[in-house]
Amino acid sequence: MKIGIVGLGLIGGSLGLDMRSHHHTVVGVSRRESTCQKAVTLGCVDQASTDLSLLATAEVVFICTPIGLIIPTMQQLITVLPANTIVTDVGSVKTPIVEAISPLWHNFVGGHPMAGTADSGVEAALSNLFVQKPYVLTPTPTTPNSAVVLLEELLKELSATIYHCTPQEHDRAVSWISHLPVMVSSSLIAACTDEAEPQVLKLAQNLASSGFRDTSRVGGGNPELGVMMAKYNREALLKSLEVYRHNLDELKDLIEQENWTDLAAKLEHTQAVRPNFVQ
Template identity: 65%
Template sequence: MIIGIIGLGLIGGSLGLDFKKQGHHVLGISRRESTIQRAISMNVVSQASTNMSLLSTAEVVFICTPLGFIIPTLEQLIAYLPSSCVITDVGSVKTPIVNAISPVWKNFVGGHPMAGSNDSGIEAARTNLFTDKPYVLTPVSTTTASAIAVVENLIGQLGVNIHYCSPEEHDKAVSLISHLPVMVSACLIGTCEKELDAQVHQLAQKFASSGFRDTSRVGGGNPELGVMMAKYNREALLMSLQKYRSNLDELVNLIEREDWISLEQILHSTQQARGKFVKE
């Protein structure tokens, strides 16, 4: 199959590597000539260009740009494609994207691979990034069954765990397990950084180890991505932050009252609940 990929960063580059390994012909689009040359040398793509006209023969196109560029990219892209071409994206927010694109392109399927890395750019691309990871598809009532089948078949070749839900359900869920952690983690780092006692601040830097590393990782990630999460998933993220603040206020209240029994009950409950979300 001829597959187009727009945006040759971590996600787009990793898709290219895996699809090429499956024997597909991969066409890559990037704004930078240096990225194109690197993608070719890394065997991420079969051909690449800065010009979207390269995709005129593509049967499926994956839009792997940052969130804010997905809709504008689609608006430029459709001038080069036959109406039979299937388009999907990898954005971490789905409602505004699906609402904008579905009325324009009947063969559009919203998608979100739940995989990533601390690193970014074409240099971070690697094979098997998506293996055994959740990959969410968010078709709506107007999405064609044939388009869903095409995307389903392709991502199935990556060894992903496919899930289906509405764009709205997706955005509420990821606000809890993806976007909220970024904001909470950023607050953790900010709290440490704003310690006014210079000696304590210096000691905290020296003492920070695995616990701080684990809980601060996503807060120390790409600032642009964090802003895009908040901008495009604003309503759901605000609801999640408000729920988090309520839970935090409850802990503050228990500690102020020295209610260690109730605090232990909460911590025991969260200890048991963690396994429902992550498997060690």
């Protein structure tokens, strides 16, 4: 099968590596010629170009651009692709993308692989990145079943764990476990840098170890991605931030009141339910 990828970064490059390992022909498009050359050299694609017309004969196209470029990219692809081409995206927000593209392209299936690393760019592409990782598909009632089935077959080759939900359900879910953590992690880093005593701040920086590294990782990621999460999933993220602030205020109150019994009960509860999210 001929697979097209627009956006040759971590996700696009990793998809290309795995698709080629399963004997698919992969063609890629990037805004920079240097990225195209790197993608070919690294084995992420068979051929690459800055011209979208390279995708004219692709049977399936993955849009792997930043969130804000997904809809404009689809608007350009309309002039290039035959109507039977299946198009999907990898954006971490689904509702605005699906609502905008579905009327434009009959064979569109919203998608979101829950996989990645702290690195970016095609140089960060990894084989087997999607193995046993959640890969969400958000077809609508008008999405052709044949498009969903074919896309599922490709994702099964990657050994991804496939989930189906509505775009709205997806956005509410990821606001809790993906977008909220970015904002919380960012605020943690910002709060630490507000330490007024330089000597204490330097000591904290020297002592920071695995606990701080784990809780601050996503807050130290790509700022553009964080802004796009907030911009395109604003309503759901605001709701999750409000609930988080309520829980934080509750902890603050318990500590101020020296209510160690209720604090222990709350920490025991979070200890008990964490495995439901992290296996």
